[in-house]
Amino acid sequence: MRHRLTRSQVRTAAATQLLDSLHRYVYGNPLDMNERLMFEDVPLLDYALAAAEPLPQTALHRVLYDLAYNSWYVAYDDLEFAADLLPEARDFLAITFQEMRIPMPSEFATEDPDAFRAARDKHAELFARGLYFIVDDAFAIAWRMRAILSAFNERLAATIRPLRVTDDKRLVADGRLPRVSRLPAWLMSNLLARETGLCHECGRPVAAALGSAESPHVDHVIALAHSGGNDPTNFRILCAPCNLARGAKPVTIVDQFTWPNARPF
Ligand SMILES: [Zn+2]
Numbered sequence: 001m002r003h004r005l006t007r008s009q010v011r012t013a014a015a016t017q018l019l020d021s022l023h024r025y026v027y028g029n030p031l032d033m034n035e036r037l038m039f040e041d042v043p044l045l046d047y048a049l050a051a052a053e054p055l056p057q058t059a060l061h062r063v064l065y066d067l068a069y070n071s072w073y074v075a076y077d078d079l080e081f082a083a084d085l086l087p088e089a090r091d092f093l094a095i096t097f098q099e100m101r102i103p104m105p106s107e108f109a110t111e112d113p114d115a116f117r118a119a120r121d122k123h124a125e126l127f128a129r130g131l132y133f134i135v136d137d138a139f140a141i142a143w144r145m146r147a148i149l150s151a152f153n154e155r156l157a158a159t160i161r162p163l164r165v166t167d168d169k170r171l172v173a174d175g176r177l178p179r180v181s182r183l184p185a186w187l188m189s190n191l192l193a194r195e196t197g198l199c200h201e202c203g204r205p206v207a208a209a210l211g212s213a214e215s216p217h218v219d220h221v222i223a224l225a226h227s228g229g230n231d232p233t234n235f236r237i238l239c240a241p242c243n244l245a246r247g248a249k250p251v252t253i254v255d256q257f258t259w260p261n262a263r264p265f
Helices: 013-026 033-040 046-050 059-077 082-099 113-122 126-142 148-159 186-195 242-247
Strands: 217-220 235-238
Touching: 013 033, 013 059, 013 126, 013 148, 033 059, 046 059, 046 148, 059 082, 059 126, 059 148, 082 113, 082 126, 113 126, 148 242, 186 235, 217 242, 235 242
Parallel strands: none
Antiparallel strands: 217 235
């Protein structure tokens, strides 16, 4: 199967809000009881099992969509239609449709509460589909946040770990998903682009485009032996020596970069 690669610009206001919510989800810090219940409703085991193979719609996309739905769609569904509240509802719609790059449907430019309600019902599906734009924006940012990707994959692994091999046909042993023999080209190119062709551990070049004769090794951040999966967010690029030295040892991934000392004292 071929997957078309698309490019898009990231708008960040809604994406940042969604990433905050992802952070609370991954680290188990719900804002309140409502959010706690909403987090518990995310069918994470289904998403973890779907990661038996690497798919363009990753487990992270699915969780981000659930979180977005529970924030923006529930608000859309709860819009108040009393005449004096229409301006507030319209502000919410204007901002959200702009984040989705969708022109706000003209039917919302009405002062009649019944017509406004009819417009809400008519465009519910448009609004729900529009949330994918916010999800794509948040994913584009999260894709480079290694620490949260690593913690997210640990959460996926925790749902797989207690399973017996007989619980689901995608499992190859108790608590274990299959090894994928070859990653699809779209995923390899995205991993190499993210790592800029360098080994994630030691920083040596592993991409032919950088003049390296070595082939990049693909490493599961949460090893299959520890119930990690093949979600695209669970891979990184290593050089052969780093990969062989690593084995199935658990690793802690942190976000880090180098910068000259900028402190004035
Ligand atoms: Zn290395």
